Amino acid sequence: MDPCPLPDLMIEPIIRAALLEDLGRAGDITSDAIIPQDYRTHMVITARQHGVVAGLDCARLAFRLMDPAIQFRPAARDGAKVGPGDIIAHVEGPGRGVLTGERTALNLLCRLSGIASATAGLVEAVSGHKAQIVCTRKTTPGLRALEKYAVRAGGGSNHRFGLDDAVLVKDNHIAIAGSVREAVARVRRHAGHMVKIEVEVDTLTQLEELLALGVDAVLLDNMSPETLKTAVGMVGGRMITEASGRVTRESAPAIAAAGVDLISVGWLTHSAPILDLGLDTH
Template sequence: MYDRFVARKLIDQWLTEDIGCFDLTAQLMIDPASHATFYMNAREAMTLSGIEVAADVFLRYDPACKVEMRAADGDRVEKGAVLLVVSGPGQALLTAERTALNIAQRLSGIATETAKYVDAIAHTKARLLDTRKTTPGLRMLEKHAATCGGALNHRLGLDSGVMLKDNHISVCGSIAKAVEMARRQVPALTKIEVECDRIEQVEEALAAGADVIMLDNMSNADMAAAVEIVAGKALLEASGGIRLDTIAGKAETGVDFVSTSRPFQSAPAVDIGLDDAA
């Protein structure tokens, strides 16, 4: 889910960036009294995300626009599917068109790529997690897109949980000391996660009472060994080197979660068009 109040602040920035002083072409060529209707179409199969934000782009630019939703975020649609119908002042529709398409194409690209990873581990108990490696300024929407593709959100920000990485542990002196220090002041319902890249660190994190143990760049054999050692006493997250061709093997080790930033970093924008009613 995303917050429409926050999204509208972003939309104002996007429209301001794209329009500049004014839309020269639309104001020169389009009669202010003209009315138009356009269909937003999927030009390839995709998992949809950002269609509601795209609708809000039109409505934000000109409240006289009317939008009829034909699909919803999270839907898997086929090529040719009509996603929404928008009608209203011709000038407004043509001015807001590119911004609406850009965000829907970007977010649907992430959702579509995420769904591939989710499908690849559907035969296991593991769930896919996203990361914080999002585009600056677009985290809320990109993480929304990840959930549309079937993933779960990891931390939304640094205040969403305690993640003890190697540098934190080095400063504190040991995993045990780092977890103890965090446990003293952490909010009551906030989890403490410890990053480990060796089996002995897993044993230390478990003994220290970590809620979640991240198995970072471990071999599949070591991950399977960690699953046996932990035996359900903490949640296990596989991370590092996760690609579409490796994720199934990681999930099959028995971990609870597999996290990857690949859908954020490598997803191509999907092809969505805005076509007139004719």
């Protein structure tokens, strides 16, 4: 998949903050001591395992912010599949700047590529079914835009980005309101006509109550594939159906086979393993 890149304006503050965190109060005292100021280097970022790339613009900006003289030339693109030994990018320029920016560039590139790779694995697992893999708000604070971008690079889609772009009525909201009906009524009095409403249900009884209210989507939480199939039949296409709860690559095919439209997966952004990438001399 070739995702639409995020503008530098959105990414740069994140990269700048990460670099400043690493530079601390005195800069890179190791590289400054060892590497002559006029020393130039040519290095490559390579994959050390199979996966999907995401975050090349983050790496590019990390090196550029360290030294505008550094040239970053991608040899792959976000969304591309790579394997051990594949060159992902060439990095050329002042050696001090390259080594100083290395860790920030790789931290973000490995993290985002890991999310993209995990997403691609789930997308592959449900191929042949209509279900889309979507992420959640369980993201690293400050990195949500990047992590949700990485999900798209892996072939997935995004759930809501924050609390303000869609309504999601969950079990605690229902408990406080007293019922599904009352929770939805309160939302409709408060939210604008452009805001979509999704409601989480745990049982088919709650779903039956919800069907009479005509909302946009239902989140079917922690239901077995058999119960999901019954729920999808009850909905009959009248709203979007989303399954969630302890989804793995092994369980995803059965969930998708139940006929749901979406499968939301929190661990894609909160605990996907990194993709192992390295920066080496060329």
